[in-house]
Amino acid sequence: MTDETLNLYARARTVWGSRLQIDMAIEECAELIVALQHAKRSRPADIEDEIADVMIMCEQLSLIFDTTTVSSSRQRKLARLEERVSLAERLDLSITQRASMVRDKSK
Ligand SMILES: [Mg+2]
Numbered sequence: 001m002t003d004e005t006l007n008l009y010a011r012a013r014t015v016w017g018s019r020l021q022i023d024m025a026i027e028e029c030a031e032l033i034v035a036l037q038h039a040k041r042s043r044p045a046d047i048e049d050e051i052a053d054v055m056i057m058c059e060q061l062s063l064i065f066d067t068t069t070v071s072s073s074r075q076r077k078l079a080r081l082e083e084r085v086s087l088a089e090r091l092d093l094s095i096t097q098r099a100s101m102v103r104d105k106s107k
Contacts, residue, residue: 005059006063010063013064021057021060021061021064022061025057025060025061028050028057029054029057031053084102
């Protein structure tokens, strides 16, 4: 994040407060869920717009909560994803079997 973006997020938090920013994050996540659910009917720009909204709100959430913890969790989850992708690449599985790998290990 640039200093300009950090400053903007700090100003937004000052103007609206953490509680409203959290509510806005919930709302933006819901909008993305709806856009993805309706993906076959939506224009790609609609989905991309909602992804951008959620990314912006997630960045603000990480500042409201604990950026360091979010960052370490992100690194740990990326490493886990790397392991799972590597395993799936080595195994000759159907797409259904691959999906069950994700569902079974999503915790
Ligand atoms: Mg939105």
